[in-house]
Amino acid sequence: MNSGSKRVIVAWFLVIGWMGLIFYFSHQSGEASSSLSGGVTEVAYSWSQSLLPFVTIEFDPFHTWIRKAAHVAVYAVLGLFMVHALRVSTIEGRMSRRIILGAWVLCTVYAITDEVHQLFIPGRSGEVSDVALDSIGSMVGIGVYVVVWKMTKK
Secondary structure: OOHHHHHHHHHHHHHHHHHHHHHHHHOOOHHHHHHHHHHHHHHHHHHHHHHOOOOOOOHHHHHHHHHHHHHHHHHHHHHHHHHHHHHHOOOOOOOOHHHHHHHHHHHHHHHHHHHHHHOOOOOOOOOHHHHHHHHHHHHHHHHHHHHHHHHHHO
16 A cells, blocks of 8 residues: 555545544533533633633623534534545645535535434534534635645645
8 A cells, every 4th residue: 555545544534533523522412512511611711711800701602602613613623634635535636626615515514414413312403503603614624724735835
């Protein structure tokens, strides 16, 4: 097996592994999910109060913001992994609009399936707004990848 084949396998392993991690967290009950995000939010809230003691931030809106930011961040990583896997899977390893669009479409379709999956989990719901955030996040990850790739090719 040559290094190109190994690179393709590793790239798709990262995509599938990250999708599996998203599935794992989406499969948690509403109570478990709230507990996890609540713990993360408490730490972030404490830091924000330490760093910005002169700013009054209410906990509930901060918690909502953290949950929504997590959607963007998680799908930014998926977008980055997806565009890389598609690019290294081409014969020339070049970037194209088709690869960029394909990565975004695949990430958005996965976001839709993720939200539909949550409809069957106790205490969870599927939200169109979350699909939008996930789609935006994947665009961010793809964009970062494309910019860095172009910078390294010059």
